[in-house]
Amino acid sequence: MSMMASDSIVSFDNVEMRYADSPPILRNVSFDIPLGSFHFLTGRSGAGKSSILRMMYLALRPNRGQVRIFGRDPHQGNASNIANIRRRIGIVFQDFRLIDHLSVLENVALPLRIAGERESVIHQHVSELLEWVGLSRYLDARPPALSGGQQQRIAIARAVIARPSLLLADEPTGNVDDRLADRLLFLFEELNRAGTTVLIATHNETMVSKYRHPRLVIIGEGVEMQYSRYSSASNFHPT
Amino acid sequence: MAGMARRSRREFAVSHGNTVAFLGWTVGVMVYLATLSVAGALFAQTVLDRWSLSLAGVVTVQVPEASEPASRGTLSRQDAVEDILDKTPGIQSHTVLEEERTRALLEPWLGESLIAELPLPVMIDVQLEHGARVDFTGLGERITSVAPGSVLDDHGLWLSRVAATASTLARGGWIVVFLVGLVAVISVIFAILSGLTVNRDIVELLKLMGARDTYIARRFQGHMVGTTLPVCGLGGLCAIGTVFAVTGFARENGGRSEALPVQLSPTALSLLDWAIVAAVPLAFAILTVVTARLAALYALRRMS
Numbered sequence: 438m439s440m441m442a443s444d445s446i447v448s449f450d451n452v453e454m455r456y457a458d459s460p461p462i463l464r465n466v467s468f469d470i471p472l473g474s475f476h477f478l479t480g481r482s483g484a485g486k487s488s489i490l491r492m493m494y495l496a497l498r499p500n501r502g503q504v505r506i507f508g509r510d511p512h513q514g515n516a517s518n519i520a521n522i523r524r525r526i527g528i529v530f531q532d533f534r535l536i537d538h539l540s541v542l543e544n545v546a547l548p549l550r551i552a553g554e555r556e557s558v559i560h561q562h563v564s565e566l567l568e569w570v571g572l573s574r575y576l577d578a579r580p581p582a583l584s585g586g587q588q589q590r591i592a593i594a595r596a597v598i599a600r601p602s603l604l605l606a607d608e609p610t611g612n613v614d615d616r617l618a619d620r621l622l623f624l625f626e627e628l629n630r631a632g633t634t635v636l637i638a639t640h641n642e643t644m645v646s647k648y649r650h651p652r653l654v655i656i657g658e659g660v661e662m663q664y665s666r667y668s669s670a671s672n673f674h675p676t
Numbered sequence: 677m678a679g680m681a682r683r684s685r686r687e688f689a690v691s692h693g694n695t696v697a698f699l700g701w702t703v704g705v706m707v708y709l710a711t712l713s714v715a716g717a718l719f720a721q722t723v724l725d726r727w728s729l730s731l732a733g734v735v736t737v738q739v740p741e742a743s744e745p746a747s748r749g750t751l752s753r754q755d756a757v758e759d760i761l762d763k764t765p766g767i768q769s770h771t772v773l774e775e776e777r778t779r780a781l782l783e784p785w786l787g788e789s790l791i792a793e794l795p796l797p798v799m800i801d802v803q804l805e806h807g808a809r810v811d812f813t814g815l816g817e818r819i820t821s822v823a824p825g826s827v828l829d830d831h832g833l834w835l836s837r838v839a840a841t842a843s844t845l846a847r848g849g850w851i852v853v854f855l856v857g858l859v860a861v862i863s864v865i866f867a868i869l870s871g872l873t874v875n876r877d878i879v880e881l882l883k884l885m886g887a888r889d890t891y892i893a894r895r896f897q898g899h900m901v902g903t904t905l906p907v908c909g910l911g912g913l914c915a916i917g918t919v920f921a922v923t924g925f926a927r928e929n930g931g932r933s934e935a936l937p938v939q940l941s942p943t944a945l946s947l948l949d950w951a952i953v954a955a956v957p958l959a960f961a962i963l964t965v966v967t968a969r970l971a972a973l974y975a976l977r978r979m980s
Contacts, residue, residue, distance in 0.1 A: 516888070516977075522886075523883070523885060524886030525886075528884060536881070548885050551885050551886055551891060
């Protein structure tokens with residue numbers, strides 16, 4: 438049964454992406470990511486994984502084709518429309534993008550502050566989440582004083598603190614050991630079970646193979662949907 | 677507001693700390709200059725007003741060689757002039773100034789030694805009736821016919837010159853305020869644009885998290901409040917302190933002269949005047965904060 442576009446949280450339709458005058462890195466890319474699904478986005482380094490994610494969190498516009506997020510074209514309407522959509526998206530950046538002069542607590546609290554949440558609620562939620570990712574001792578620490586793995590966990594905590602509808606993670610386990618990677622993946626699955634749609638871009642084939650979530654694989658300039666033989670058919674919605 | 681400023685300061689890197697410190701000092705000095713200019717302009721206006729008020733309806737007659745016989749009749753020149761004044765319609769009263777008071781009035785202008793040597797004319801203060809229209813030309817002619825060399829002064833020329841000077845001073849003061857305000861606005865715009873450039877990564881990150889331009893602009897605005905509010909207050913206080921110091925110095929060095937209709941003291945200004953002076957730092961604080969917000973919003977829209 439084909440997936441209706443209205444059930445897709447992300448929809449790419451014949452998208453082409455190129456930087457400046459260089460040849461396109463993505464051409465005629467079409468896929469749907471269903472609401473509540475969990476996908477991996479894989480491909481060789483430089484294949485365009487980050488570009489796809491950037492189009493999803495509206496930092497890039499496709500040169501051709503259409504990207505729909507939450508069932509609508511985000512670039513139609515005013516800037517406030519884009520801000521509203523972005524508030525529903527949690528992003529784990531490959532380079533973390535933590536603010537060095539802010540404490541761990543303040544970094545993680547940013548999405549809640551932007552959403553106008555009360556300080557007491559912010560402190561409680563952030564403390565609980567940092568406890569969960571094992572960083573409760575570092576509430577007042579500054580990111581440069583922490584290891585790469587710890588910074589990555591802060592970045593993940595910041596991405597999920599506001600319970601986003603869509604979580605986009607760019608190599609979220611790149612700097613952590615296998616045990617912690619499993620734990621973070623477990624966190625993502627927990628979020629997914631709670632209703633968050635998750636897309637993880639990674640080149641870590643070992644990690645991907647341990648899970649039975651469908652993959653979006655970038656091959657050449659296109660994207661192909663691949664399904665694990667263990668995957669539940671109800672999760673698959675090829676376009 | 678303080679909380680907002682504290683958080684804003686933390687949220688943006690302020691790695692351009694020197695720029696911000698420079699902006700703080702710049703705004704502080706500008707507030708100091710603007711407050712001083714406004715105080716000066718108001719002092720000038722007050723002096724003019726008091727002078728005009730004290731000279732309204734008053735003319736002065738100077739009679740040289742007053743004890744000599746008049747050109748006509750048997751009276752002395754002074755008595756003959758007083759007789760004419762008594763008979764002129766519209767004149768309410770006239771008072772002959774004592775010689776000591778005349779000396780005291782002229783001493784600041786001519787000096788003590790010269791005053792002692794000069795034969796002083798008799799000065800007669802003439803008070804006109806309210807709204808009276810007196811023919812000063814005719815009155816002057818009648819006075820010189822009995823006491824040649826006498827002078828009738830209605831202070832019109834003197835007042836117009838003082839008015840022109842005071843008005844120029846006052847206008848100059850307000851022009852200084854305008855220019856200083858303009859420079860403050862330009863400085864704030866420059867600081868905001870530089871701050872946005874330095875913090876571009878953070879601004880982009882906040883936007884990717886769904887922050888609206890107004891949220892980010894509020895952060896810059898809060899940062900500006902934290903930076904400029906204390907220096908505006910400090911600049912204003914220093915300026916008011918300078919006004920007190922200068923007027924105190926002027927009083928001790930001849931400013932208490934009888935020739936001035938108003939003492940050079942802070943009490944010369946009315947409460948309203950002082951409220952205007954005190955409002956200058958506040959106005960600058962508001963100006964910088966509003967400018968910061970508008971400049972940030974404009975720059976953020978261009979960044980989008």
